[in-house]
Amino acid sequence: MELKNKATVSALGVAFAALLVPGLLAGGEALALPEGIETVKVAPTSKDHPLDEILSGWHFRSPETQALQEDDFENPAFLWVEQGEELWSTVEGAANKSCSSCHDDASETMATAGANMPKWNEALGKPVNLEQQINHCRTERMEADAWKWESTQLLAMTAYVRNQSRGEPVAVQTDGPMKPWFEKGKDIYYTRVGQLDMACSSCHEGYYGQQIRADRLSQGQTNGFPTYRFKWQKIGSLHRRFKGCMKNIRATPYKVGSDEFLALELYTAWRGQGLPVEAPAVRQ
Amino acid sequence: MKEMSRRQALALGSGLVAITLLPLPATASIEEVNEDIKKFTGGAEAAESAIIKLEVPEIAENGNTVPLSVSVDSPMTADNYVKRVILLAEKNPNPGVATFHFTARSGVAEASTRMRLATTQNVVAVAELSDGSFHMTKSTVKVTIGGCGG
Amino acid sequence: MAKSKPRVKAPKSASKGEVITIKTLISHKMESGQRKDKQGNVIPRSIINHFTAKFNGEVVFEVDIEPAISANPYLQFKMRVDEPGEFEFIWNDDDGSVYTKKQKLKVG
Numbered sequence: 001m002e003l004k005n006k007a008t009v010s011a012l013g014v015a016f017a018a019l020l021v022p023g024l025l026a027g028g029e030a031l032a033l034p035e036g037i038e039t040v041k042v043a044p045t046s047k048d049h050p051l052d053e054i055l056s057g058w059h060f061r062s063p064e065t066q067a068l069q070e071d072d073f074e075n076p077a078f079l080w081v082e083q084g085e086e087l088w089s090t091v092e093g094a095a096n097k098s099c100s101s102c103h104d105d106a107s108e109t110m111a112t113a114g115a116n117m118p119k120w121n122e123a124l125g126k127p128v129n130l131e132q133q134i135n136h137c138r139t140e141r142m143e144a145d146a147w148k149w150e151s152t153q154l155l156a157m158t159a160y161v162r163n164q165s166r167g168e169p170v171a172v173q174t175d176g177p178m179k180p181w182f183e184k185g186k187d188i189y190y191t192r193v194g195q196l197d198m199a200c201s202s203c204h205e206g207y208y209g210q211q212i213r214a215d216r217l218s219q220g221q222t223n224g225f226p227t228y229r230f231k232w233q234k235i236g237s238l239h240r241r242f243k244g245c246m247k248n249i250r251a252t253p254y255k256v257g258s259d260e261f262l263a264l265e266l267y268t269a270w271r272g273q274g275l276p277v278e279a280p281a282v283r284q
Numbered sequence: 285m286k287e288m289s290r291r292q293a294l295a296l297g298s299g300l301v302a303i304t305l306l307p308l309p310a311t312a313s314i315e316e317v318n319e320d321i322k323k324f325t326g327g328a329e330a331a332e333s334a335i336i337k338l339e340v341p342e343i344a345e346n347g348n349t350v351p352l353s354v355s356v357d358s359p360m361t362a363d364n365y366v367k368r369v370i371l372l373a374e375k376n377p378n379p380g381v382a383t384f385h386f387t388a389r390s391g392v393a394e395a396s397t398r399m400r401l402a403t404t405q406n407v408v409a410v411a412e413l414s415d416g417s418f419h420m421t422k423s424t425v426k427v428t429i430g431g432c433g434g
Numbered sequence: 435m436a437k438s439k440p441r442v443k444a445p446k447s448a449s450k451g452e453v454i455t456i457k458t459l460i461s462h463k464m465e466s467g468q469r470k471d472k473q474g475n476v477i478p479r480s481i482i483n484h485f486t487a488k489f490n491g492e493v494v495f496e497v498d499i500e501p502a503i504s505a506n507p508y509l510q511f512k513m514r515v516d517e518p519g520e521f522e523f524i525w526n527d528d529d530g531s532v533y534t535k536k537q538k539l540k541v542g
Contacts, residue, residue: 383498390494392453397503399504
């Protein structure tokens with residue numbers, strides 16, 4: 001893959017070569033691993049998969065950034081996980097219930113949920129991702145207000161629940177009623193948009209491992225979300241990250257929680273099928 | 285299909301350049317840094333010394349969170365110990381980063397934290413020992429995306 | 435996050451004379467006072483400006499903290515164990531808030 005990329009790059013103009021240079025950072029083959037994770041690299045689960053190997057974003061980060069995810073104490077995202085743990089047993093809403101009233105011990109009941117989102121929801125007649133499922137439980141079962149997208153509470157709960165599924169391989173359903181959503185997500189992934197006329201694939205499929213200015217491009221995997229980012233100086237959702245990537249190519253981003261991002265979340269999760277959930281990861 | 289055109293690459297490049305050209309907060313001057321060191325030493329000389337070690341990454345992926353460790357090779361007894369270590373970033377808007385106050389109870393004069401660096405620069409550490417001597421070391425960190433600011 | 439929450443990782447027990455490692459982290463924006471909002475107004479500085487580690491009431495380690503310390507400040511340091519007792523960790527916020535955390539240490 002590395003070689004193929006280099007060949008492609010050298011075939012391009014000078015300006016482009018200046019922009020993309022082979023990785024400066026020795027992220028490389030990781031000796032250490034994120035806490036609770038046994039591998040950051042898996043083989044594609046199906047023949048039609050567009051990648052030869054599936055690599056977690058961790059693989060592409062510098063040793064200093066990786067170090068913050070090697071130990072849960074070093075990982076600042078755990079400030080949110082701990083808050084999520086408190087919220088789990090906090091009673092709220094007219095039904096006088098907390099999450100734990102129905103779901104008991106999250107380490108058992110949420111051991112896989114975080115690896116299978118987005119998931120088909122029969123009642124809603126559409127898929128829901130983790131944030132939407134949490135809010136669905138809040139409004140329908142607790143009779144409490146939905147938490148705002150990117151609010152501390154929703155980020156904390158999402159991080160807490162997904163952390164319970166840490167180590168579990170990502171496995172989303174893509175057939176049956178999920179099929180049209182999957183196709184829609186795939187379509188968005190490969191459609192060029194914005195002033196720069198680029199698609200997600202332009203960066204994350206063709207050039208992972210290459211340096212794009214200050215950043216070393218990854219495959220744009222989603223197994224680490226919600227993720228603590230140095231740039232944000234806090235934890236943030238996957239949809240926030242999607243928005244950032246669209247803004248970088250000067251496209252008008254879809255809204256967080258939109259059907260478009262939900263479809264894209266399903267499709268990108270499938271591109272990382274089999275990769276252990278790392279949430280909450282640490283990124284630059 | 286997968287390739288970026290020259291035009292895209294240029295536009296992406298210039299977009300990023302534009303970001304780095306946004307008015308950055310004024311950076312500290314070397315005089316300011318020297319002033320801070322003088323204030324710390326009370327005017328005494330702080331010579332470069334091998335007993336103080338500063339561990340920083342060569343390249344920081346993002347200036348908002350740059351790990352740093354400092355240690356001073358010295359006994360830590362009631363009458364012979366490391367009192368303080370000041371950390372300064374030469375090209376941050378304000379050079380001050382932190383001052384660690386050790387005691388004989390520290391056992392070992394060693395501490396770590398995470399700092400913001402606005403740009404590629406030297407990080408300076410100066411240690412004060414209980415005998416009144418000062419010891420300095422410097423290390424460069426290359427920062428491609430600055431901390432501080434937006 | 436609305437209220438700052440500290441996290442501490444220190445051994446629960448150690449042997450006499452041992453030098454132990456203590457790690458602390460506290461949730462805080464560490465607003466540097468150098469950023470501007472969308473209207474161009476300077477966002478006022480608001481940071482954790484001081485950290486103290488005490489053991490049995492005696493200060494063993496202190497830090498003067500500047501705005502150049504990253505959001506959610508992390509501090510790691512050492513302490514030699516002489517006797518059993520109790521740690522007290524104290525964070526001082528610009529807004530006057532004081533956050534503390536205590537933890538016992540056994541020797542044996």
